[in-house]
Amino acid sequence: MSEEEKGLLEEDDTWQELKIPDLLLSDTVRELHALIDSEWDSLQLSACQTAAGRALWKHVIHDPVADILAGETYLRGFYEKIRKDRINNAREVSGVILAVRTLWFDSKLEAALNSFNDGETQVVLLGAGMDARAYRLSCLKESNVFEVDFPKLLQMKTTLLEAAMKSANEHQQLTMTAKSLTRVAADIRDDDWLEKLQRSGFLLERNTVWVLEGIMYYLSHLHAMQVLKTIADNCALSHTVLLADFMNKSTTTLSNSIFHFYSDWPDHLLPSLGFSDVKLSQIGDPDAHFGLMQDPLNLFNKLRNLPRTVQVHPDDGTPCCRLYLVQASGSPNQTIP
Incomplete structure (x- = not known):
């Protein structure tokens, strides 16, 4: 992310730069989400997408485990959509x-x-x-x-x-x-x-x-x-x-x-x-x-x-x-x- 993009996002502290929790980076949790990515169909994977949205809208939804249930891949993907919407001043921010x-x-x-x-x-x-x-x-x-x-x-x-x-x-x-x-x-x-x-x-x-x-x-x-x-x-x-x-x-x-x-x-x-x-x-x-x-x-x-x-x-x-x-x-x- 460029300094200009980071500055645009930080104008509203609601959308801080994404920080992945340490637990999500552990080998155990990463292996579990690797199984999810390889074995689940689109319907089941939508559950992780929903959890990612709740994790990233944490300023209004207080879900203590949404990030763990979403997984790193879906958190990063959803955050990227929000980042682009904020930079482009979209009328509807993703999620x-x-x-x-x-x-x-x-x-x-x-x-x-x-x-x-x-x-x-x-x-x-x-x-x-x-x-x-x-x-x-x-x-x-x-x-x-x-x-x-x-x-x-x-x-x-x-x-x-x-x-x-x-x-x-x-x-x-x-x-x-x-x-x-x-x-x-x-x-x-x-x-x-x-x-x-x-x-x-x-x-x-x-x-x-x-x-x-x-x-x-x-x-x-x-x-x-x-x-x-x-x-x-x-x-x-x-x-x-x-x-x-x-x-x-x-x-x-x-x-x-x-x-x-x-x-x-x-x-x-x-x-x-x-x-x-x-x-x-x-x-x-x-x-x-x-x-x-x-x-x-x-x-x-x-x-x-x-x-x-x-x-x-x-x-x-x-x-x-x-x-x-x-x-x-x-x-x-x-x-x-």
């Missing part, structure tokens, strides 16, 4: 959408848990990836958390966290904030994932928040609908809250897209499946802003000012790629309109 999404899920999860009047609560992270909420959110102190994902991903995650806990450096104070944490090896595209979840201690009759962050659009339409219907069916047994993000069709049909499932109207879809209360936000809305969307000409602010039926931006002819943040709920006594 801002991930930061807003994370903060939205955090805030809605806490609110959902507070809405449960009594009894023990459960939080299920479907397609948990490298999520570390069980180690960083105090609102989970009375909740039993279940992480559901591929067997080899969960095993690697466990091994990396064990290395972090044993480290005598910056991670020595790492402790779990959730009441309990159970990792469930299952593919949510299979028919038996709920059965495996139950065998691991999940109770259908207990109040539950289901977190589906950054996972729905990787699924086929068939698998996504099956997952949503399975969760909706739980509304008949207990107070159920679903937190999920949905892409619209324009996003998934881009030429380089690796995504499949989409919904232009998730606030219409979810009631048809059995949820009685659905609230939808877009990036930049009052509850999906967090002080990170100040520029009125930011891409996401521009999209919010267009009707959701508009698929192509009238100013430049580019597709209107939207991300919807959706909260839905239901209970045994609900009345579906």
